[in-house]
Amino acid sequence: MPESTVIETERLLLKPPTREDTQAIFERYASDAEVTQYLGWPTHTSVQDTEAFVGFSQSEWARWGVGPLLAFDKESGTLLGGSGVVMETADRAATGYVFARDSWGKGYATESLRAMVALAAEFKVARVYALCHVDHQASCRVLEKCGFQREGVILRHLVFPNLSSEPLDVFRYARSPV
Numbered sequence: 001m002p003e004s005t006v007i008e009t010e011r012l013l014l015k016p017p018t019r020e021d022t023q024a025i026f027e028r029y030a031s032d033a034e035v036t037q038y039l040g041w042p043t044h045t046s047v048q049d050t051e052a053f054v055g056f057s058q059s060e061w062a063r064w065g066v067g068p069l070l071a072f073d074k075e076s077g078t079l080l081g082g083s084g085v086v087m088e089t090a091d092r093a094a095t096g097y098v099f100a101r102d103s104w105g106k107g108y109a110t111e112s113l114r115a116m117v118a119l120a121a122e123f124k125v126a127r128v129y130a131l132c133h134v135d136h137q138a139s140c141r142v143l144e145k146c147g148f149q150r151e152g153v154i155l156r157h158l159v160f161p162n163l164s165s166e167p168l169d170v171f172r173y174a175r176s177p178v
Contacts, residue, residue, distance in 0.1 A: 007069065010111065011073065011075075012111055013072045013074050014071050014072075014083065014112060015072070016068070016069060017054045017070050017082070021070055022047060022050050022051050025053070026049075028079045028081070029098055030043070031050075032100070032101060035099070035101055036098070036162050037163060038135075038139065038160060038162075038163070039096075039162065040161075053068075056068075057084075060087075063087075066084075067086060068083075070082045071083060071099070071112050080103040081108065081109075083095065083109075083115070084096070084116065085116050085119050085123070085125070087125075091124070091126040091127065092127050092128075093120050093128050094130065095113065095117075095129070095130050097112055097113055097116075097142070109139075110142050114146055117177045120177035121177035125177055127176060128175060128177050129174035130143055130173045131157070131170040131173075133160055133169075133170060133171075134153065134168075134169045134171055143173045148173035149173065151171075152171070153169055153172075156168065158170050
């Protein structure tokens, strides 16, 4: 899938991040401590942090033909958040999502995650998974709505840098995209 590809859902346009998106990513969600609280990456404190993310995204797209995607409102063009499929092997990928606070509770995470499952299927991924902090119930509900099965708790597995410098417990969710 070339970088210029746009995935369209009912209300969203999902497309790979570009350098031109850096400021909007930083301002809309990456620098917001509440939004990034349960994420596995630190809240961005400078636009340079966001530039590094865009660089990572472009390298994933160059390597795998897939990677992080930004979610834009189809009608207004407003950046709402992001999702993506990050390949670990040719048949296993991770996914997740992050949305600006003013986008919460509107079904955008569910809509984007369903698109990521379909995208993983296009890449013949046998297993797509997501990790979720055990206290992040809203995210658990999104994963379950999209057919992900909770496989269990992985103790002290992942550092959530915006919560603790120690590894914390996570739920592991997974599904086959087909």
